[in-house]
Amino acid sequence: DSSERPLTVFAASSMTEVMQELALAFERERAGTRVRFNHAGSQVLRLQIERGAAADVFVSANREHAESLAGAGFADRVTPVAHNELVLVVPLENPAGLNTFADLVRADRIVIADPAVPAGQYTAALLSRAEEVMAESFGTRVLARVVSRENNVRLARAKVELGEADAAIIYRSDALSGARVRAIEIPLDVNVRAEYVAAVISDSSHHEQARAFVEFMLSVGGQAIFERHGFSAGVAS
Amino acid sequence: MTASAVWTAEIEATLGRLRLDVCLSGDLRPVALIGPNGAGKTTLLRILAGARSPLRGKIEIGDVTIFDSEDGTDLAPEHRRVGYVPQGFGLFPHLTALGNVAFGVAADRSSESQRQAAEMLRHVGAAELEARLPIRLSGGEKQRVALARALIADPAMLLLDEPLAAMDPIARRRLRAFLASHLAQVRRPTLVVTHDLRDVKALDAFVYVLEGGRISQSGSWDDVASKPTSDFVAEFFDVQDRELSPGCE
Amino acid sequence: MTASAVWTAEIEATLGRLRLDVCLSGDLRPVALIGPNGAGKTTLLRILAGARSPLRGKIEIGDVTIFDSEDGTDLAPEHRRVGYVPQGFGLFPHLTALGNVAFGVAADRSSESQRQAAEMLRHVGAAELEARLPIRLSGGEKQRVALARALIADPAMLLLDEPLAAMDPIARRRLRAFLASHLAQVRRPTLVVTHDLRDVKALDAFVYVLEGGRISQSGSWDDVASKPTSDFVAEFFDVQDRELSPGCE
Amino acid sequence: MKWARASVLSLGFLLLGLLVVPAMALLVAASPAELAQGVAHPLFGPSLWLSLRTTMLSLAIVVVCGTPLAWWLASAQGWPQRLADALVELPIVMPPAVVGIGLLETFGRSGLLGGPLELLGIQVAFATPAVILAQVTVSAPFYVQAAAAAFRRVDPDLLLVARTLGQSPVGAFARVAIPIAMPGLVSGGALAWARALGEFGATLLFAGSLPGTTQTMPLAIVLALESDVRAAIAISLVLAGAAVLLLLGLRLVAGLRPSDDATSRSKLS
Amino acid sequence: MKWARASVLSLGFLLLGLLVVPAMALLVAASPAELAQGVAHPLFGPSLWLSLRTTMLSLAIVVVCGTPLAWWLASAQGWPQRLADALVELPIVMPPAVVGIGLLETFGRSGLLGGPLELLGIQVAFATPAVILAQVTVSAPFYVQAAAAAFRRVDPDLLLVARTLGQSPVGAFARVAIPIAMPGLVSGGALAWARALGEFGATLLFAGSLPGTTQTMPLAIVLALESDVRAAIAISLVLAGAAVLLLLGLRLVAGLRPSDDATSRSKLS
Numbered sequence A: 001d002s003s004e005r006p007l008t009v010f011a012a013s014s015m016t017e018v019m020q021e022l023a024l025a026f027e028r029e030r031a032g033t034r035v036r037f038n039h040a041g042s043q044v045l046r047l048q049i050e051r052g053a054a055a056d057v058f059v060s061a062n063r064e065h066a067e068s069l070a071g072a073g074f075a076d077r078v079t080p081v082a083h084n085e086l087v088l089v090v091p092l093e094n095p096a097g098l099n100t101f102a103d104l105v106r107a108d109r110i111v112i113a114d115p116a117v118p119a120g121q122y123t124a125a126l127l128s129r130a131e132e133v134m135a136e137s138f139g140t141r142v143l144a145r146v147v148s149r150e151n152n153v154r155l156a157r158a159k160v161e162l163g164e165a166d167a168a169i170i171y172r173s174d175a176l177s178g179a180r181v182r183a184i185e186i187p188l189d190v191n192v193r194a195e196y197v198a199a200v201i202s203d204s205s206h207h208e209q210a211r212a213f214v215e216f217m218l219s220v221g222g223q224a225i226f227e228r229h230g231f232s233a234g235v236a237s
Numbered sequence B, C: 001m002t003a004s005a006v007w008t009a010e011i012e013a014t015l016g017r018l019r020l021d022v023c024l025s026g027d028l029r030p031v032a033l034i035g036p037n038g039a040g041k042t043t044l045l046r047i048l049a050g051a052r053s054p055l056r057g058k059i060e061i062g063d064v065t066i067f068d069s070e071d072g073t074d075l076a077p078e079h080r081r082v083g084y085v086p087q088g089f090g091l092f093p094h095l096t097a098l099g100n101v102a103f104g105v106a107a108d109r110s111s112e113s114q115r116q117a118a119e120m121l122r123h124v125g126a127a128e129l130e131a132r133l134p135i136r137l138s139g140g141e142k143q144r145v146a147l148a149r150a151l152i153a154d155p156a157m158l159l160l161d162e163p164l165a166a167m168d169p170i171a172r173r174r175l176r177a178f179l180a181s182h183l184a185q186v187r188r189p190t191l192v193v194t195h196d197l198r199d200v201k202a203l204d205a206f207v208y209v210l211e212g213g214r215i216s217q218s219g220s221w222d223d224v225a226s227k228p229t230s231d232f233v234a235e236f237f238d239v240q241d242r243e244l245s246p247g248c249e
Numbered sequence D, E: 001m002k003w004a005r006a007s008v009l010s011l012g013f014l015l016l017g018l019l020v021v022p023a024m025a026l027l028v029a030a031s032p033a034e035l036a037q038g039v040a041h042p043l044f045g046p047s048l049w050l051s052l053r054t055t056m057l058s059l060a061i062v063v064v065c066g067t068p069l070a071w072w073l074a075s076a077q078g079w080p081q082r083l084a085d086a087l088v089e090l091p092i093v094m095p096p097a098v099v100g101i102g103l104l105e106t107f108g109r110s111g112l113l114g115g116p117l118e119l120l121g122i123q124v125a126f127a128t129p130a131v132i133l134a135q136v137t138v139s140a141p142f143y144v145q146a147a148a149a150a151f152r153r154v155d156p157d158l159l160l161v162a163r164t165l166g167q168s169p170v171g172a173f174a175r176v177a178i179p180i181a182m183p184g185l186v187s188g189g190a191l192a193w194a195r196a197l198g199e200f201g202a203t204l205l206f207a208g209s210l211p212g213t214t215q216t217m218p219l220a221i222v223l224a225l226e227s228d229v230r231a232a233i234a235i236s237l238v239l240a241g242a243a244v245l246l247l248l249g250l251r252l253v254a255g256l257r258p259s260d261d262a263t264s265r266s267k268l269s
Ligand SMILES: Nc1ncnc2c1ncn2[C@@H]1O[C@H](COP(=O)(O)OP(=O)(O)OP(=O)(O)O)[C@@H](O)[C@H]1O
Pocket: B015, B016, B017, B018, B035, B036, B037, B038, B039, B040, B041, B042, B043, B044, B087, C135, C136, C137, C138, C139, C140, C141, C166, C168, D261
């Protein structure tokens, strides 16, 4: 019975599309394997695994959650699989007329991720760096225009897509998968790098397949898929 | 009835299988509506009070037309100025006996209205029940409160549906007497449904007999009693020799 | 009463301000419970039926003790085998007249129980109401159905709370006669609350007078009528010369 | 006084508008092509089927267990009943996600009951039973409260008559109290079913979001929301439309039962 | 037949257990120190205060507008009423997040009414009014349905008597129908308030999440869930405890009103 059970991957919700494509490619490569996903916030997935959910692979948007699982003996070695960067997104109509990251202070309604989630921590780091690198008080002025601190990046993007917010700071991969937003690059000297990690769950009944899936993510083909979805390459082992 | 009619009701209506088709009128003398169970007495009173509209007809109380199917008049119950005691008490469960009685008295003279209500409760022999909620009243006690509530509002016409049915014999006799003197004093037309000959006699009421939705006989009670046209009337007046006289039709 | 008592009820209970303290018994002859409004008649019947437990006392029907505060006996209503007609009808609103009457008949002989129920409806003069829901019945019609429902279940004792109060005079007379013959035939003890002397006479009932929670007088109706100890009894029996004889205490 | 009635009623219609307008706005914004796309969405079929199965089962559980509970709550006004009455509303005041964690702490592998259940070979969490448990937990309070309110209005004299006619307490409950309370039970059941159908947070935490096993309609919708807002809206509209039709049908069936005299009631209010 | 009653009741208590057990499990798992920490959490104070203010205001709006709506729904069984009755449940069947999007499409900047409102200088989205609108939308159906069920049971004869005693339809409604339906209204109000207090999805979408302005308790809790599960649980438990105490208090106050004869009711069921 457990051999018929598909490989179950718990993946951060910001990876919905890329994981779908990775799974298709993996299933094509290994005939007879099936992969299914449980998507939620990384913290929720960690909680579920701690409470005994039957997962085989955990792909987290935050190293800490995976590390703590490994530390408690729930997961094996933690492997980085992809990176991501932050970008600025504006609605296609761009009501605030933003063209560069520096224009962000002109926006009326800005949406960012809350510091309680990884993306929010990266955003906070980015804004404090901008405070040094760019104009004095840039960060404070931006924060003054923030109308909402979202629980996850997709929600922040949704506000922009629906035209309610003038701008949002989200991951590049999320900007790419949203059809109704335009991405504006953030200068390299300000930007921060987010890391995605994967780990095989210790009591997985599909240990061999799980490890193969993690390796597939790290393969050239896997990394190409990541790149197509806006994640940065350069983690191949 | 007489030319000096204070109220007239010409009503055609249907309710389930019952077809009500009546014409009544009355002056200041109380009118008793008698008839077998299911004849349509309650239905008629509810129509007069404004719970439902007849199909056709015309209802006048005093100089006010409260319903007229010809010109579409159909006054709302609160504009008909009728005092209605429904069959089965119909007390407001959330108000005390006193609160029930004071309900219809203008609220602006609050302490005065309380006094009036207490006075009326005393008249119906329920003075000591003032503070009780209906759920704590016996059947006969409820009925007294319901009667007091209808009398106090000084309506243009009173509609009483078996108002004494649950009362004990002493209360019945006292309230009959009180009702008779009260009605004589306030001079309001009254239509009272009853199954008790003594009510009719005590009120010296004009009688309408309703059978199967139609008025089968009417007149002073001794007139009706002396020429019964149906078993019901004969039985009601306990007429010993049951040779029925022919009906009016 | 006599030594051949079929049922006895010795009850002490309180309800709000009313203190009920009575001792009644009866044989197969119907017992009428009369008394002013608020005397506690309905309360007594409800206690017998099992709605509430008395503080102290003992109730026996036939050879069955249904309540005894000494040894803690307190049979559930369904084991008391009483037929109860509450004041105010108490019909099941979701069942037709026939459904109401058939409710108490064992469900396993389904078509037979329907037939019996229809038969009983005919006896109380409500044959044509079979298919009607209570909301479509008049007051008197409801009361007939409620009476039929209590009679059909063949209980060990009948408790009737003003069972004829809403009926028209013809129905009242017929049902009095039917009740008298039915009770004589099924030979069941019966306690009937009434405000109508004619009910007492027609049933040739033994009378208990309940006043303020206590039995003030008891005996055959002509005994009680000939020696009234209170205004109430005098009035009830319409005793012309009101020299009250002294009470029993 | 006509205008007093009109102005009071207009407040009511304002609220009705607020309740209907979000769905209408979505409907206006969505094109028929999008709706068709929504129905054809790969997440649609399996999750709809799962939602239907699980909500029907949850409703059955809620009704079977909630009816006696409501009866007990309505039977008296003692301390136990009052306390229970307030506790029943616990799952409503806690955010559904927290309810989900609570369920996980109870039925999860390391939870209070999870261990013993595991020994019996029963795994609840992250499987379809978890979906049902989550739905039962969040929707039951609505049914129980509605049912208790309906039972409280059943005339005790009718129960007494039923008992004297030979019914046991359970018999009187089944043959008298339930039929009389039926309109309240039906409307409470409709509320609970609707709430179970829309349930998201507790399911996500406790059952996870595995397509075909635990991914109900709302989970699929919120997932779609993360990738394609339009598709998510289209799916929701189809779901809402179907639900409203079902609820309307229920009302028609329930309405066949003759109730209070409709004409006089409408004339008086 | 004793066991029949016991087994039926035990089904009910099983459900009661299920409703209570998640909170109990969380309570068992949390130490008093953690609870104290939860209360001291920086998100706790402002979001609790915001939740209290907004839910009270929402409840007021729901009651003021929902009561006439319920009265109208209960007044007759015509087509308009039946349709409205089913439509009222729309916000329950849609996942709250989708309701939030619908509200955005209505009151948002590019929404149906958002443009006109913007011209009037009123910005709804991302502000406290949005929180209230979201809460009203998701909680009103529960109140309206409970109130309509209560109004349907008001004896029309009592309304007729009130009218003949000079009351206008509105007067009879206010002085007779509302007091008689009060127990149902109170229990419906409690449900709606609890639902508004637990509201998460629609608020997140429509109002966003800004501490002090739009971040209500459930938003703070779910946010805390992302970083610190223990803290989130502790906050939820404090919230749930406070809510249950409030609901219990409400019942005590409502219970002071004499109702049906308690002894005989409990003896019969
Ligand atoms: N809502 C209803 N729908 C259909 N038929 C009804 C309805 N209400 C009453 N009826 C029927 O209409 C007839 C008249 O009823 P009504 O209550 O007016 O009688 P009544 O003369 O007051 O009788 P009673 O002396 O028993 O009070 C009866 O046959 C009754 O069954």
